[in-house]
Amino acid sequence: xxxxxLIASRKGLFxxxxxxxxxxxxxxGFEADPVSIVMHDARDDSLYAAxxxxxxxxxxxxxxxxxxxxxxxxxxxxxxxHRPEGEVExxxxxxxxxxxxxxxxxxxxxxxxxxxxxxxxxxxxxxxVESLWNHPLRREWFGGGTEVPAMHAICVDPRDSxxxxxxxxxxxxxxxxxxxxSWRVSARGMRADYMPPQQAEVExxxxxxxxxxxxxxxxxxxxxxxxxxxxSIDDAQTWQQIHPHHSSGEKISDFGFAVAVHPANPxxxxxxxxxxxxxxxxxxxxxxxxxxxxxxxxxxxxRLGLPQEHCYDLIYRHGLAVADDGETLLxxxxxxxxxxxxxxxxxxxxxxxxxxxxYAVDFYRSRP
Amino acid sequence: MPRxxxxxxxxxxxxxxxxxxxxxxxxxxxxxAFADNPLLxxxxxxxQNDLRPNVVIFIDGRRILSxxxxxxxxxxxxxxxxxxxxxxx
Numbered sequence: 353x354x355x356x357x358l359i360a361s362r363k364g365l366f367x368x369x370x371x372x373x374x375x376x377x378x379x380x381g382f383e384a385d386p387v388s389i390v391m392h393d394a395r396d397d398s399l400y401a402a403x404x405x406x407x408x409x410x411x412x413x414x415x416x417x418x419x420x421x422x423x424x425x426x427x428x429x430x431x432x433x434h435r436p437e438g439e440v441e442x443x444x445x446x447x448x449x450x451x452x453x454x455x456x457x458x459x460x461x462x463x464x465x466x467x468x469x470x471x472x473x474x475x476x477x478x479x480x481v482e483s484l485w486n487h488p489l490r491r492e493w494f495g496g497g498t499e500v501p502a503m504h505a506i507c508v509d510p511r512d513s514x515x516x517x518x519x520x521x522x523x524x525x526x527x528x529x530x531x532x533x534s535w536r537v538s539a540r541g542m543r544a545d546y547m548p549p550q551q552a553e554v555e556x557x558x559x560x561x562x563x564x565x566x567x568x569x570x571x572x573x574x575x576x577x578x579x580x581x582x583x584s585i586d587d588a589q590t591w592q593q594i595h596p597h598h599s600s601g602e603k604i605s606d607f608g609f610a611v612a613v614h615p616a617n618p619x620x621x622x623x624x625x626x627x628x629x630x631x632x633x634x635x636x637x638x639x640x641x642x643x644x645x646x647x648x649x650x651x652x653x654x655r656l657g658l659p660q661e662h663c664y665d666l667i668y669r670h671g672l673a674v675a676d677d678g679e680t681l682l683x684x685x686x687x688x689x690x691x692x693x694x695x696x697x698x699x700x701x702x703x704x705x706x707x708x709x710x711y712a713v714d715f716y717r718s719r720p
Numbered sequence: 721m722p723r724x725x726x727x728x729x730x731x732x733x734x735x736x737x738x739x740x741x742x743x744x745x746x747x748x749x750x751x752x753a754f755a756d757n758p759l760l761x762x763x764x765x766x767x768q769n770d771l772r773p774n775v776v777i778f779i780d781g782r783r784i785l786s787x788x789x790x791x792x793x794x795x796x797x798x799x800x801x802x803x804x805x806x807x808x809x
Contacts, residue, residue: 405733406774406808406809407729407772407774407775407804407805407808407809408730408733408762408763408764408772408775408804409762409763409766409772411733411762423733423734423759426762428762428767429767429768430767431767431768432768441768442767442768443766443767443768443770444766444767
Protein backbone atom coordinates (compact mmCIF):
# COMPACT_ATOMS: atom_id res chain seq x y z
CA UNK A 353 0.00 0.00 0.00
CA UNK A 354 1.29 3.47 -0.87
CA UNK A 355 1.72 6.37 1.47
CA UNK A 356 -1.47 7.77 2.89
CA UNK A 357 -1.95 11.28 4.16
CA LEU A 358 -3.32 12.24 7.54
CA ILE A 359 -4.93 15.62 8.13
CA ALA A 360 -5.71 16.84 11.65
CA SER A 361 -8.14 19.71 11.50
CA ARG A 362 -10.35 22.00 13.54
CA LYS A 363 -13.33 19.81 12.66
CA GLY A 364 -12.08 16.26 12.46
CA LEU A 365 -9.44 13.82 11.27
CA PHE A 366 -9.13 13.11 7.56
CA UNK A 367 -7.19 10.57 5.55
CA UNK A 368 -5.96 10.92 1.98
CA UNK A 369 -5.38 7.81 -0.08
CA UNK A 370 -4.55 7.18 -3.71
CA UNK A 371 -7.10 5.28 -5.75
CA UNK A 372 -7.23 4.30 -9.41
CA UNK A 373 -9.10 7.54 -10.08
CA UNK A 374 -6.83 9.82 -8.06
CA UNK A 375 -6.40 10.94 -4.51
CA UNK A 376 -9.45 10.51 -2.30
CA UNK A 377 -10.13 12.29 0.95
CA UNK A 378 -12.13 10.65 3.75
CA UNK A 379 -13.20 11.77 7.19
CA UNK A 380 -12.01 8.96 9.45
CA GLY A 381 -12.97 10.23 12.88
CA PHE A 382 -13.90 12.93 15.37
CA GLU A 383 -16.29 14.78 13.09
CA ALA A 384 -16.69 18.39 14.23
CA ASP A 385 -14.08 18.08 16.98
CA PRO A 386 -10.65 19.76 17.02
CA VAL A 387 -7.81 17.29 16.41
CA SER A 388 -4.58 18.99 17.47
CA ILE A 389 -2.10 16.33 16.34
CA VAL A 390 -2.08 12.88 14.78
CA MET A 391 0.68 10.27 14.83
CA HIS A 392 1.05 6.89 13.19
CA ASP A 393 3.18 4.30 14.96
CA ALA A 394 4.60 2.03 12.28
CA ARG A 395 5.74 -0.52 14.85
CA ASP A 396 2.22 -1.74 15.51
CA ASP A 397 0.28 0.10 12.79
CA SER A 398 -1.59 2.15 15.37
CA LEU A 399 -2.79 5.70 15.07
CA TYR A 400 -2.96 8.31 17.84
CA ALA A 401 -5.20 11.37 17.67
CA ALA A 402 -5.19 14.13 20.27
CA UNK A 403 -8.35 16.16 20.68
CA UNK A 404 -8.78 19.55 22.25
CA UNK A 405 -12.46 19.68 23.11
CA UNK A 406 -13.74 23.18 23.72
CA UNK A 407 -15.71 22.21 26.81
CA UNK A 408 -14.22 19.01 28.07
CA UNK A 409 -10.49 19.41 27.63
CA UNK A 410 -7.72 17.44 26.01
CA UNK A 411 -8.37 13.81 25.10
CA UNK A 412 -6.26 11.15 23.46
CA UNK A 413 -7.49 8.28 21.30
CA UNK A 414 -5.72 5.27 19.83
CA UNK A 415 -6.72 3.26 16.76
CA UNK A 416 -5.33 -0.24 16.73
CA UNK A 417 -4.28 -2.20 13.68
CA UNK A 418 -7.80 -3.56 13.39
CA UNK A 419 -9.15 -0.03 12.98
CA UNK A 420 -10.86 0.22 16.37
CA UNK A 421 -10.65 3.57 18.17
CA UNK A 422 -10.40 3.69 21.94
CA UNK A 423 -9.97 6.62 24.31
CA UNK A 424 -6.75 6.20 26.28
CA UNK A 425 -5.21 8.07 29.16
CA UNK A 426 -4.49 11.76 28.82
CA UNK A 427 -1.16 13.09 30.08
CA UNK A 428 -1.73 14.93 33.35
CA UNK A 429 0.49 17.31 35.28
CA UNK A 430 1.11 16.50 38.94
CA UNK A 431 -0.64 18.49 41.67
CA UNK A 432 0.54 22.09 41.84
CA UNK A 433 0.68 22.82 45.54
CA HIS A 434 2.11 26.29 45.14
CA ARG A 435 2.29 28.61 42.16
CA PRO A 436 5.15 31.09 42.35
CA GLU A 437 4.84 34.35 40.48
CA GLY A 438 5.48 33.80 36.79
CA GLU A 439 4.95 30.04 36.90
CA VAL A 440 2.43 28.55 34.49
CA GLU A 441 -0.59 26.63 35.67
CA UNK A 442 0.26 22.93 35.70
CA UNK A 443 -2.66 22.11 33.47
CA UNK A 444 -2.64 20.37 30.14
CA UNK A 445 -3.76 22.85 27.48
CA UNK A 446 -2.94 20.86 24.37
CA UNK A 447 -0.99 17.86 23.08
CA UNK A 448 1.16 19.53 20.47
CA UNK A 449 3.54 16.78 19.34
CA UNK A 450 3.94 13.02 19.57
CA UNK A 451 6.70 10.61 18.61
CA UNK A 452 7.32 6.88 18.92
CA UNK A 453 10.14 5.95 21.26
CA UNK A 454 12.50 3.01 20.99
CA UNK A 455 10.93 0.25 23.07
CA UNK A 456 7.69 -1.40 21.95
CA UNK A 457 4.80 0.77 23.08
CA UNK A 458 7.08 3.62 24.12
CA UNK A 459 5.74 7.07 23.24
CA UNK A 460 6.63 10.70 23.82
CA UNK A 461 4.15 13.58 23.91
CA UNK A 462 4.97 17.27 23.91
CA UNK A 463 2.41 19.65 25.31
CA UNK A 464 1.34 23.14 26.16
CA UNK A 465 2.42 24.44 28.67
CA UNK A 466 5.74 22.81 27.79
CA UNK A 467 5.77 19.48 29.59
CA UNK A 468 7.21 16.36 27.98
CA UNK A 469 5.32 13.16 28.80
CA UNK A 470 6.50 9.57 28.45
CA UNK A 471 4.54 6.35 28.12
CA UNK A 472 5.82 2.80 28.04
CA UNK A 473 2.50 1.09 27.38
CA UNK A 474 0.96 2.52 24.20
CA UNK A 475 -0.41 5.52 26.07
CA UNK A 476 -2.30 3.67 28.77
CA UNK A 477 -0.24 5.56 31.35
CA UNK A 478 1.78 8.76 31.05
CA UNK A 479 4.50 10.22 33.24
CA UNK A 480 5.68 13.83 33.21
CA VAL A 481 9.42 13.94 32.51
CA GLU A 482 10.32 15.79 35.67
CA SER A 483 14.02 16.06 34.85
CA LEU A 484 13.08 18.61 32.20
CA TRP A 485 10.06 20.10 33.94
CA ASN A 486 12.13 20.80 37.05
CA HIS A 487 15.10 22.18 35.14
CA PRO A 488 15.68 25.71 36.46
CA LEU A 489 15.70 27.20 32.96
CA ARG A 490 12.28 25.76 32.14
CA ARG A 491 10.67 28.48 34.26
CA GLU A 492 12.13 31.05 31.86
CA TRP A 493 10.38 29.64 28.82
CA PHE A 494 7.43 31.67 27.56
CA GLY A 495 4.64 31.48 25.05
CA GLY A 496 5.05 32.31 21.37
CA GLY A 497 1.69 32.94 19.75
CA THR A 498 0.11 31.24 22.76
CA GLU A 499 0.01 32.24 26.39
CA VAL A 500 2.17 29.32 27.47
CA PRO A 501 5.21 27.52 26.07
CA ALA A 502 4.51 24.89 23.45
CA MET A 503 6.59 21.77 22.80
CA HIS A 504 6.06 21.19 19.11
CA ALA A 505 8.94 18.98 17.98
CA ILE A 506 10.25 15.68 19.32
CA CYS A 507 13.09 14.25 17.24
CA VAL A 508 14.05 10.71 18.24
CA ASP A 509 17.46 9.76 16.86
CA PRO A 510 17.00 6.74 14.56
CA ARG A 511 20.51 5.55 15.54
CA ASP A 512 19.81 5.59 19.27
CA SER A 513 16.31 6.20 20.58
CA UNK A 514 17.66 7.45 23.92
CA UNK A 515 18.87 10.55 22.10
CA UNK A 516 16.12 13.16 21.87
CA UNK A 517 15.97 16.69 20.54
CA UNK A 518 12.99 18.86 21.44
CA UNK A 519 11.77 22.12 19.95
CA UNK A 520 9.91 24.56 22.20
CA UNK A 521 8.23 27.89 21.43
CA UNK A 522 9.73 29.72 23.20
CA UNK A 523 12.31 27.65 25.00
CA UNK A 524 14.85 26.78 22.33
CA UNK A 525 16.03 23.29 21.47
CA UNK A 526 16.81 20.74 24.18
CA UNK A 527 18.92 17.62 24.00
CA UNK A 528 18.89 14.44 26.05
CA UNK A 529 21.38 11.62 25.44
CA UNK A 530 19.99 9.30 28.08
CA UNK A 531 16.33 8.78 27.32
CA UNK A 532 15.21 11.89 29.14
CA UNK A 533 17.15 11.43 32.37
CA SER A 534 19.09 14.65 31.83
CA TRP A 535 18.83 17.65 29.52
CA ARG A 536 20.86 20.50 28.11
CA VAL A 537 19.81 23.40 25.92
CA SER A 538 21.06 22.97 22.38
CA ALA A 539 20.29 26.12 20.39
CA ARG A 540 23.72 27.70 20.01
CA GLY A 541 23.78 29.98 17.00
CA MET A 542 20.09 30.86 16.96
CA ARG A 543 19.21 34.51 17.41
CA ALA A 544 16.08 36.13 18.83
CA ASP A 545 15.43 39.62 17.46
CA TYR A 546 12.29 39.88 19.61
CA MET A 547 14.46 40.00 22.73
CA PRO A 548 16.57 42.89 24.02
CA PRO A 549 20.04 42.80 22.43
CA GLN A 550 21.62 41.40 25.60
CA GLN A 551 19.27 38.41 25.42
CA ALA A 552 19.21 37.81 21.68
CA GLU A 553 21.58 34.85 21.72
CA VAL A 554 20.37 33.24 24.93
CA GLU A 555 19.63 29.68 23.90
CA UNK A 556 16.64 28.91 26.09
CA UNK A 557 14.57 31.89 24.90
CA UNK A 558 14.81 31.02 21.21
CA UNK A 559 11.64 30.43 19.25
CA UNK A 560 12.12 27.55 16.86
CA UNK A 561 8.76 27.27 15.13
CA UNK A 562 9.59 23.77 13.97
CA UNK A 563 12.64 21.48 13.92
CA UNK A 564 12.97 18.42 11.66
CA UNK A 565 15.73 15.83 11.50
CA UNK A 566 16.98 14.01 8.40
CA UNK A 567 16.19 10.35 8.94
CA UNK A 568 19.11 8.97 6.88
CA UNK A 569 21.66 11.47 8.19
CA UNK A 570 20.45 12.30 11.69
CA UNK A 571 23.24 14.77 12.40
CA UNK A 572 21.39 17.13 10.05
CA UNK A 573 18.51 19.27 11.31
CA UNK A 574 16.55 22.11 9.76
CA UNK A 575 14.71 24.72 11.78
CA UNK A 576 12.11 27.29 10.81
CA UNK A 577 12.63 29.86 13.54
CA UNK A 578 10.68 33.00 14.35
CA UNK A 579 13.60 35.02 13.03
CA UNK A 580 14.53 32.96 10.02
CA UNK A 581 15.83 29.60 8.90
CA UNK A 582 18.60 27.72 10.67
CA UNK A 583 20.40 24.48 9.91
CA SER A 584 22.64 22.21 11.92
CA ILE A 585 24.95 19.58 10.47
CA ASP A 586 26.70 18.70 13.72
CA ASP A 587 23.88 16.99 15.60
CA ALA A 588 22.37 20.26 16.87
CA GLN A 589 25.51 21.29 18.71
CA THR A 590 25.57 24.49 16.65
CA TRP A 591 23.11 26.12 14.29
CA GLN A 592 23.88 28.24 11.25
CA GLN A 593 21.46 30.80 9.87
CA ILE A 594 20.47 30.36 6.24
CA HIS A 595 19.46 33.42 4.23
CA PRO A 596 17.17 32.07 1.53
CA HIS A 597 17.55 33.50 -1.93
CA HIS A 598 17.14 32.38 -5.50
CA SER A 599 20.20 31.47 -7.53
CA SER A 600 19.75 34.90 -9.14
CA GLY A 601 20.40 36.45 -5.75
CA GLU A 602 16.80 37.58 -5.20
CA LYS A 603 15.87 37.24 -1.53
CA ILE A 604 13.03 35.03 -0.33
CA SER A 605 11.11 35.59 2.88
CA ASP A 606 12.57 33.54 5.71
CA PHE A 607 9.54 33.86 7.98
CA GLY A 608 7.18 30.95 8.40
CA PHE A 609 6.28 28.06 10.63
CA ALA A 610 6.64 24.77 8.78
CA VAL A 611 9.63 22.84 7.49
CA ALA A 612 9.89 19.43 5.86
CA VAL A 613 13.20 17.61 5.41
CA HIS A 614 13.97 15.04 2.76
CA PRO A 615 14.22 11.66 4.49
CA ALA A 616 17.42 10.67 2.65
CA ASN A 617 19.01 13.93 1.51
CA PRO A 618 20.03 16.29 4.33
CA UNK A 619 20.61 19.11 1.83
CA UNK A 620 16.97 19.14 0.73
CA UNK A 621 14.25 20.91 2.71
CA UNK A 622 10.98 22.71 2.08
CA UNK A 623 9.50 25.78 3.77
CA UNK A 624 6.21 27.68 3.46
CA UNK A 625 7.04 31.39 3.61
CA UNK A 626 4.86 34.18 4.96
CA UNK A 627 5.75 37.87 4.90
CA UNK A 628 6.73 38.43 8.54
CA UNK A 629 5.62 37.88 12.10
CA UNK A 630 3.38 40.94 12.11
CA UNK A 631 2.04 40.12 8.62
CA UNK A 632 1.25 36.43 8.63
CA UNK A 633 0.12 36.05 5.04
CA UNK A 634 1.93 34.74 1.94
CA UNK A 635 4.10 37.32 0.17
CA UNK A 636 2.02 39.10 -2.49
CA UNK A 637 -0.98 37.02 -1.35
CA UNK A 638 0.41 34.21 -3.50
CA UNK A 639 1.19 30.83 -1.97
CA UNK A 640 4.58 29.27 -2.56
CA UNK A 641 6.88 26.63 -1.15
CA UNK A 642 10.59 27.37 -0.86
CA UNK A 643 12.86 24.43 -1.61
CA UNK A 644 16.58 24.06 -1.25
CA UNK A 645 18.48 21.07 -2.60
CA UNK A 646 21.96 22.31 -1.88
CA UNK A 647 21.95 22.74 1.85
CA UNK A 648 20.57 26.27 1.74
CA UNK A 649 23.00 27.83 -0.72
CA UNK A 650 20.08 28.52 -3.04
CA UNK A 651 16.30 28.15 -3.03
CA UNK A 652 13.52 27.81 -5.56
CA UNK A 653 10.03 29.26 -5.12
CA UNK A 654 7.61 26.56 -6.19
CA ARG A 655 4.18 27.83 -7.22
CA LEU A 656 2.70 25.65 -9.96
CA GLY A 657 -0.76 24.59 -8.86
CA LEU A 658 -0.81 26.83 -5.79
CA PRO A 659 -3.16 29.86 -5.60
CA GLN A 660 -1.41 32.98 -6.86
CA GLU A 661 -3.88 35.72 -6.06
CA HIS A 662 -6.02 36.69 -3.09
CA CYS A 663 -4.48 33.91 -1.05
CA TYR A 664 -4.23 34.49 2.68
CA ASP A 665 -3.55 30.92 3.73
CA LEU A 666 -0.97 30.42 6.43
CA ILE A 667 0.71 27.06 6.90
CA TYR A 668 0.92 26.10 10.56
CA ARG A 669 4.09 24.50 11.88
CA HIS A 670 2.79 20.94 11.50
CA GLY A 671 1.13 21.76 8.17
CA LEU A 672 3.82 20.54 5.74
CA ALA A 673 5.05 16.95 5.41
CA VAL A 674 7.07 14.82 3.03
CA ALA A 675 6.51 11.10 2.55
CA ASP A 676 9.29 8.54 2.82
CA ASP A 677 9.80 8.61 -0.97
CA GLY A 678 11.10 12.16 -0.66
CA GLU A 679 8.83 13.21 -3.53
CA THR A 680 5.29 13.26 -2.20
CA LEU A 681 4.44 16.36 -0.19
CA LEU A 682 1.29 17.41 1.61
CA UNK A 683 0.48 20.93 2.75
CA UNK A 684 -2.57 22.15 4.67
CA UNK A 685 -3.53 25.70 5.56
CA UNK A 686 -5.29 27.74 8.17
CA UNK A 687 -8.14 28.40 5.78
CA UNK A 688 -8.79 24.84 4.76
CA UNK A 689 -6.63 24.50 1.69
CA UNK A 690 -4.98 21.14 1.11
CA UNK A 691 -2.42 20.58 -1.63
CA UNK A 692 -0.42 17.56 -2.70
CA UNK A 693 2.71 17.28 -4.80
CA UNK A 694 4.09 14.06 -6.27
CA UNK A 695 7.24 15.56 -7.73
CA UNK A 696 9.05 17.11 -4.82
CA UNK A 697 7.06 20.33 -4.93
CA UNK A 698 7.57 21.17 -8.62
CA UNK A 699 3.82 20.96 -9.19
CA UNK A 700 0.89 20.85 -6.78
CA UNK A 701 -2.70 19.69 -7.06
CA UNK A 702 -5.49 21.08 -4.96
CA UNK A 703 -7.16 18.38 -2.91
CA UNK A 704 -9.64 20.75 -1.28
CA UNK A 705 -10.05 24.41 -0.48
CA UNK A 706 -13.05 23.99 1.81
CA UNK A 707 -11.65 21.95 4.67
CA UNK A 708 -11.63 23.22 8.25
CA UNK A 709 -8.47 24.97 9.47
CA UNK A 710 -5.70 22.40 9.21
CA TYR A 711 -3.47 21.95 12.25
CA ALA A 712 -1.23 19.09 11.14
CA VAL A 713 -0.52 16.80 8.21
CA ASP A 714 1.61 13.69 7.97
CA PHE A 715 2.11 10.57 5.88
CA TYR A 716 2.04 6.97 6.90
CA ARG A 717 2.30 3.61 5.26
CA SER A 718 -0.08 1.00 6.60
CA ARG A 719 0.95 -2.60 6.77
CA PRO A 720 -0.30 -4.71 3.86
CA MET B 721 -31.94 11.65 46.88
CA PRO B 722 -29.83 14.34 45.10
CA ARG B 723 -29.75 13.83 41.37
CA UNK B 724 -26.90 14.74 39.01
CA UNK B 725 -27.82 15.41 35.40
CA UNK B 726 -25.09 15.74 32.79
CA UNK B 727 -25.29 17.72 29.59
CA UNK B 728 -26.44 15.57 26.68
CA UNK B 729 -23.45 16.95 24.76
CA UNK B 730 -21.26 14.64 26.82
CA UNK B 731 -22.93 11.61 25.30
CA UNK B 732 -20.97 12.18 22.09
CA UNK B 733 -17.81 11.35 23.98
CA UNK B 734 -18.65 9.24 26.99
CA UNK B 735 -21.60 7.61 28.69
CA UNK B 736 -22.91 10.00 31.33
CA UNK B 737 -26.20 8.78 32.72
CA UNK B 738 -27.93 10.48 35.62
CA UNK B 739 -26.45 9.71 39.01
CA UNK B 740 -28.31 9.53 42.33
CA UNK B 741 -26.12 10.40 45.28
CA UNK B 742 -26.41 10.17 49.03
CA UNK B 743 -24.01 13.07 49.61
CA UNK B 744 -24.97 16.20 51.46
CA UNK B 745 -22.71 18.57 49.57
CA UNK B 746 -21.69 19.14 45.96
CA UNK B 747 -18.22 17.71 46.39
CA UNK B 748 -19.57 14.45 47.72
CA UNK B 749 -22.12 14.21 44.91
CA UNK B 750 -19.43 14.68 42.28
CA UNK B 751 -17.24 12.09 43.98
CA UNK B 752 -20.13 9.65 43.80
CA ALA B 753 -20.51 10.30 40.07
CA PHE B 754 -16.81 9.85 39.40
CA ALA B 755 -16.65 6.68 41.47
CA ASP B 756 -19.26 5.18 39.19
CA ASN B 757 -17.59 6.46 36.04
CA PRO B 758 -13.86 7.26 36.47
CA LEU B 759 -13.33 8.52 32.89
CA LEU B 760 -15.99 11.15 33.51
CA UNK B 761 -13.75 13.03 35.96
CA UNK B 762 -11.38 14.17 33.22
CA UNK B 763 -14.26 15.62 31.23
CA UNK B 764 -15.53 17.73 34.11
CA UNK B 765 -12.38 18.53 36.11
CA UNK B 766 -8.79 19.16 35.12
CA UNK B 767 -5.76 17.50 36.72
CA GLN B 768 -5.69 20.11 39.51
CA ASN B 769 -9.28 19.13 40.36
CA ASP B 770 -10.60 22.46 39.15
CA LEU B 771 -13.83 22.65 37.21
CA ARG B 772 -12.96 23.00 33.53
CA PRO B 773 -13.29 26.61 32.41
CA ASN B 774 -16.10 25.88 29.98
CA VAL B 775 -18.18 23.63 32.18
CA VAL B 776 -20.80 25.05 34.56
CA ILE B 777 -22.67 23.53 37.49
CA PHE B 778 -26.10 24.56 38.71
CA ILE B 779 -27.68 23.47 41.98
CA ASP B 780 -31.43 23.76 41.78
CA GLY B 781 -31.06 26.28 39.00
CA ARG B 782 -28.44 28.41 40.77
CA ARG B 783 -25.09 28.65 39.06
CA ILE B 784 -22.02 27.77 41.13
CA LEU B 785 -19.48 30.50 40.56
CA SER B 786 -16.40 28.87 42.03
CA UNK B 787 -14.28 26.53 39.96
CA UNK B 788 -12.51 25.20 43.04
CA UNK B 789 -14.70 25.12 46.12
CA UNK B 790 -17.73 22.88 46.17
CA UNK B 791 -18.81 22.75 49.75
CA UNK B 792 -22.28 23.92 48.84
CA UNK B 793 -24.93 22.01 50.70
CA UNK B 794 -27.46 20.02 48.76
CA UNK B 795 -30.70 18.52 49.87
CA UNK B 796 -32.33 15.20 49.21
CA UNK B 797 -34.43 16.93 46.54
CA UNK B 798 -31.57 18.79 44.86
CA UNK B 799 -31.08 18.64 41.14
CA UNK B 800 -27.51 19.27 40.04
CA UNK B 801 -26.98 20.10 36.40
CA UNK B 802 -23.46 19.72 35.01
CA UNK B 803 -23.70 21.63 31.79
CA UNK B 804 -21.52 22.97 29.02
CA UNK B 805 -20.85 26.71 29.11
CA UNK B 806 -21.42 28.69 25.96
CA UNK B 807 -17.99 30.17 26.49
CA UNK B 808 -16.62 26.88 25.20
CA UNK B 809 -18.20 27.35 21.79
